[in-house]
Amino acid sequence: MREDYADLVQQAQRAAETAHAPYSRFRVGAALLFADGAVVTGANVENASYGLSLCAETVAVARALSEGRRGGLVAVAVTSPDADTISPCGRCRQVLNELAALDRADPLVIGAGEGGTRQWRLSHLLPDAFGPDALSGKEGEG
Numbered sequence: 142m143r144e145d146y147a148d149l150v151q152q153a154q155r156a157a158e159t160a161h162a163p164y165s166r167f168r169v170g171a172a173l174l175f176a177d178g179a180v181v182t183g184a185n186v187e188n189a190s191y192g193l194s195l196c197a198e199t200v201a202v203a204r205a206l207s208e209g210r211r212g213g214l215v216a217v218a219v220t221s222p223d224a225d226t227i228s229p230c231g232r233c234r235q236v237l238n239e240l241a242a243l244d245r246a247d248p249l250v251i252g253a254g255e256g257g258t259r260q261w262r263l264s265h266l267l268p269d270a271f272g273p274d275a276l277s278g279k280e281g282e283g
């Protein structure tokens with residue numbers, strides 16, 4: 142793994158320590174790397190109403206968008222201290238695609254754990270994605 146991605150994984154690991162996961166006891170951290178070098182992290186946030194829980198990747202994407210980021214997503218690291226390895230759930234793939242598609246990026250997704258590290262392009266994890274393009278001309282500036 143390139144050194145900068147090792148650092149990104151480390152940031153995801155640190156984020157996982159802040160997870161609010163009292164129900165599943167499965168902590169997840171995500172770290173998004175942007176072209177300007179910025180990193181935005183997130184951890185999963187569970188809810189007593191289980192189905193309302195938010196995944197780490199979703200929290201990170203929401204943080205990035207609410208900070209005003211509208212593209213430049215280069216890589217995403219996801220990790221859990223409670224699993225040997227991890228790959229983003231289906232909903233997270235769609236949520237990541239929302240940010241990536243804003244500038245037609247195809248970020249590297251890194252699933253890291255003690256059991257090994259796997260890398261994919263987001264387009265591999267979510268081929269033929271439904272994205273903002275499908276609505277072009279139908280939506281306003283958000």
Ligand SMILES: O=c1ccn([C@H]2C[C@H](O)[C@@H](CO)O2)c(=O)[nH]1
Pocket residue numbers: 162165167168169184185186187194195196197198228229230233
């Ligand atoms: O890609 C994933 C998959 C799962 N989780 C969280 C959701 C839930 O809080 C816990 C167990 O599914 O892990 C994530 O944060 N990201």
